[in-house]
Amino acid sequence: MAQLSKKEAILEAALKLFAERGFDATTMPMISELAGVGAGTIYRYFESKEVLLNVLIVESLQAFAEALNQTGTGQRTTVREEFHLLFTGLFQFGKHRPNRLQLICSNANELYLDERSREEVTTFLSQILATISWGQEQGVIRKMPANALIAIVLGAFFQVSDAFRKGLLEESKELLDEIEDCCWNAVRIH
Amino acid sequence: MAQLSKKEAILEAALKLFAERGFDATTMPMISELAGVGAGTIYRYFESKEVLLNVLIVESLQAFAEALNQTGTGQRTTVREEFHLLFTGLFQFGKHRPNRLQLICSNANELYLDERSREEVTTFLSQILATISWGQEQGVIRKMPANALIAIVLGAFFQVSDAFRKGLLEESKELLDEIEDCCWNAVRIH
Amino acid sequence: MAQLSKKEAILEAALKLFAERGFDATTMPMISELAGVGAGTIYRYFESKEVLLNVLIVESLQAFAEALNQTGTGQRTTVREEFHLLFTGLFQFGKHRPNRLQLICSNANELYLDERSREEVTTFLSQILATISWGQEQGVIRKMPANALIAIVLGAFFQVSDAFRKGLLEESKELLDEIEDCCWNAVRIH
Amino acid sequence: MAQLSKKEAILEAALKLFAERGFDATTMPMISELAGVGAGTIYRYFESKEVLLNVLIVESLQAFAEALNQTGTGQRTTVREEFHLLFTGLFQFGKHRPNRLQLICSNANELYLDERSREEVTTFLSQILATISWGQEQGVIRKMPANALIAIVLGAFFQVSDAFRKGLLEESKELLDEIEDCCWNAVRIH
DNA sequence: TATGAATGAGTGTTCATTCAT
DNA sequence: AATGAATGAACACTCATTCAT
Numbered sequence: 001m002a003q004l005s006k007k008e009a010i011l012e013a014a015l016k017l018f019a020e021r022g023f024d025a026t027t028m029p030m031i032s033e034l035a036g037v038g039a040g041t042i043y044r045y046f047e048s049k050e051v052l053l054n055v056l057i058v059e060s061l062q063a064f065a066e067a068l069n070q071t072g073t074g075q076r077t078t079v080r081e082e083f084h085l086l087f088t089g090l091f092q093f094g095k096h097r098p099n100r101l102q103l104i105c106s107n108a109n110e111l112y113l114d115e116r117s118r119e120e121v122t123t124f125l126s127q128i129l130a131t132i133s134w135g136q137e138q139g140v141i142r143k144m145p146a147n148a149l150i151a152i153v154l155g156a157f158f159q160v161s162d163a164f165r166k167g168l169l170e171e172s173k174e175l176l177d178e179i180e181d182c183c184w185n186a187v188r189i190h
Numbered sequence: 191m192a193q194l195s196k197k198e199a200i201l202e203a204a205l206k207l208f209a210e211r212g213f214d215a216t217t218m219p220m221i222s223e224l225a226g227v228g229a230g231t232i233y234r235y236f237e238s239k240e241v242l243l244n245v246l247i248v249e250s251l252q253a254f255a256e257a258l259n260q261t262g263t264g265q266r267t268t269v270r271e272e273f274h275l276l277f278t279g280l281f282q283f284g285k286h287r288p289n290r291l292q293l294i295c296s297n298a299n300e301l302y303l304d305e306r307s308r309e310e311v312t313t314f315l316s317q318i319l320a321t322i323s324w325g326q327e328q329g330v331i332r333k334m335p336a337n338a339l340i341a342i343v344l345g346a347f348f349q350v351s352d353a354f355r356k357g358l359l360e361e362s363k364e365l366l367d368e369i370e371d372c373c374w375n376a377v378r379i380h
Numbered sequence: 381m382a383q384l385s386k387k388e389a390i391l392e393a394a395l396k397l398f399a400e401r402g403f404d405a406t407t408m409p410m411i412s413e414l415a416g417v418g419a420g421t422i423y424r425y426f427e428s429k430e431v432l433l434n435v436l437i438v439e440s441l442q443a444f445a446e447a448l449n450q451t452g453t454g455q456r457t458t459v460r461e462e463f464h465l466l467f468t469g470l471f472q473f474g475k476h477r478p479n480r481l482q483l484i485c486s487n488a489n490e491l492y493l494d495e496r497s498r499e500e501v502t503t504f505l506s507q508i509l510a511t512i513s514w515g516q517e518q519g520v521i522r523k524m525p526a527n528a529l530i531a532i533v534l535g536a537f538f539q540v541s542d543a544f545r546k547g548l549l550e551e552s553k554e555l556l557d558e559i560e561d562c563c564w565n566a567v568r569i570h
Numbered sequence: 571m572a573q574l575s576k577k578e579a580i581l582e583a584a585l586k587l588f589a590e591r592g593f594d595a596t597t598m599p600m601i602s603e604l605a606g607v608g609a610g611t612i613y614r615y616f617e618s619k620e621v622l623l624n625v626l627i628v629e630s631l632q633a634f635a636e637a638l639n640q641t642g643t644g645q646r647t648t649v650r651e652e653f654h655l656l657f658t659g660l661f662q663f664g665k666h667r668p669n670r671l672q673l674i675c676s677n678a679n680e681l682y683l684d685e686r687s688r689e690e691v692t693t694f695l696s697q698i699l700a701t702i703s704w705g706q707e708q709g710v711i712r713k714m715p716a717n718a719l720i721a722i723v724l725g726a727f728f729q730v731s732d733a734f735r736k737g738l739l740e741e742s743k744e745l746l747d748e749i750e751d752c753c754w755n756a757v758r759i760h
Numbered sequence: 761t762a763t764g765a766a767t768g769a770g771t772g773t774t775c776a777t778t779c780a781t
Numbered sequence: 782a783a784t785g786a787a788t789g790a791a792c793a794c795t796c797a798t799t800c801a802t
Contacts, residue, residue: 147353420788555715
């Protein structure tokens with residue numbers, strides 16, 4: 001409360017609840033209570049529940065993209081190295097911002113996304129696309145529709161993250177390396 | 191209507207709506223209208239909206255398991271062949287029962303699952319587990335936690351199915367074969 | 381309660397409250413309580429609060445027009461006689477349906493009228509217009525814009541009705557005759 | 571802003587909004603925005619929204635009474651002349667202070683009037699009453715309850731003013747004279 | 761003096777559920 | 782067995798009012 005502005009408290013509370021329960025199952029009273037603010041206060045900062053969701057989605061996608069960039073910047077070495085940095089970025093993000101990851105993964109929110117959010121999704125994916133294209137040019141990554149490759153790797157990553165979150169799987173350096181290896185094998189040319 | 195009992199009509203309507211809109215965004219009046227029955231009639235067959243969801247989840251998981259069994263029965267040949275049958279079963283199911291698949295994939299419903307449904311998930315997964323264990327014994331599949339391998343393959347499959355559903359990817363025999371190959375490479379020992 | 385359907389009870393309660401307090405100062409809970417129904421029940425019969433108002437306005441205008449017709453039907457005699465019948469009709473209506481009259485007079489509702497209601501107002505006024513035109517043709521009523529004549533007579537009538545309603549004035553046959561005479565003098569040619 | 575004190579700015583904004591939209595449909599934020607002051611500032615000058623309304627009503631009634639006095643002062647000539655001055659005063663006021671007139675006419679505010687405002691109404695009417703009594707003594711105005719005569723003339727005037735405001739009637743010297751003549755005919759002895 | 765962020769009671773409205781028919 | 786009218790708790794959201802600055 002001392003270190004968090006009302007707006008931040010609301011965003012944090014909403015993020016947690018949207019991630020855990022989904023958009024429809026989260027009520028404004030829940031958010032206001034968890035944020036420790038009055039019900040009306042939310043509307044001083046966010047026009048509506050939907051706007052609040054979209055702000056969070058855009059924020060989260062940007063944070064996600066940034067997390068990937070941060071690890072991936074610098075001169076290009078090998079495609080495999082790039083893939084490693086990407087994967088590391090994914091898991092770092094999932095570890096530090098589990099709710100943001102959950103929000104992004106959850107398809108349930110799709111109905112409520114506005115134009116801005118949809119664009120942000122495209123922007124985010126374009127970053128991964130670049131790596132894939134480069135790998136294909138280098139003859140290292142399979143010549144398949146990029147969307148399919150992305151779906152395979154991200155799908156695996158999301159599901160694995162979910163397993164971590166639910167405690168079905170215990171995180172360890174070795175396991176993460178193995179999973180990365182699996183995903184790399186999935187898309188590389190043998 | 192002629193060939194469908196009231197109960198079946200309700201289940202079908204609810205399945206479609208839960209899959210398309212999600213549990214919370216689906217109202218009982220929507221279901222009763224689509225099913226062509228009175229609002230109160232639903233309660234003659236299902237205690238509550240949640241029970242209705244759980245019945246559908248259990249049904250869907252059983253149908254999913256059955257679909258996998260059906261292709262996979264018969265004498266065991268190779269692990270690769272078994273994997274192929276499993277994958278074929280997954281896609282067959284997604285093609286013929288897209289709503290059931292969508293219902294199963296959607297994490298949004300998690301909150302509302304009862305004990306019975308959770309058990310059914312376990313049952314369903316045990317079938318896949320068996321194949322994995324066998325493959326590991328044979329020295330063909332990586333020695334990793336089974337949950338991780340399942341998450342990788344199912345995650346990829348769900349995400350790919352979603353891409354098909356949204357029209358981001360066009361289904362074709364060749365593409366399916368490629369995707370299967372990707373997934374197999376992900377889990378096999380090289 | 382026994383003799384009133386829910387819908388009628390709602391209409392009656394809403395009429396009373398809208399007339400006494402105005403549209404904005406009347407809440408749906410007030411209406412549901414006075415009608416003796418649940419809050420949600422109102423929405424089974426009326427889409428929204430605004431629709432409820434408009435239904436009442438149209439109903440009231442039609443009842444008003446009918447009340448004027450009823451007294452005024454039959455062969456035309458003199459303009460004065462027609463005026464008398466009109467005035468009698470106005471007061472009869474105000475006496476038997478004070479709330480409906482109040483609802484019609486109140487300009488506060490203007491903002492919420494839909495197309496249908498606006499048309500009904502026109503229809504209602506056209507009836508009075510006919511009498512005025514006839515009187516002007518006969519050289520008995522002043523040659524002034526009909527809207528002005530209507531405003532004068534109806535304005536006087538509404539204000540007098542209000543005075544009766546508030547008890548500022550005591551109704552009596554003689555007083556009504558005098559008021560009618562005043563209004564007639566206002567518009568006739570001397 | 572330069573020439574208007576905060577208090578005056580608030581009163582002016584509130585007058586405009588109450589007149590145009592009604593008391594209930596006007597919000598305090600609307601008033602504060604139009605007045606160019608903070609929301610809380612209103613409460614430094616007026617205890618509540620209701621008090622603000624009542625201040626405006628009293629002010630308006632006093633301005634109205636003053637407007638009538640101004641034209642009517644001086645030695646008495648004839649009753650007809652006095653009536654003319656009264657009528658001129660009414661229309662002058664309506665022309666120069668349309669919002670104040672609208673506020674006074676609107677019955678919708680009745681619910682919120684306090685004792686002070688009610689007294690002011692009486693004070694205001696007493697002025698007109700005086701003229702009427704004098705006319706009746708002179709044998710020029712009908713011997714009817716004064717409230718009835720006031721209702722007739724003011725009712726006609728308010729309704730005509732409304733027609734002007736809505737553009738249903740075009741103002742002109744000739745029309746005003748005619749309307750005055752109508753009203754005079756309504757109350758004079760023939 | 762003046763502000764506007766903050767509040768929470770209250771608004772119009774929806775909907776899972778019940779029950780008389 | 783089947784209905785759909787009825788309910789009232791709960792929803793998203795608003796706004797008169799307060800108060801720390």
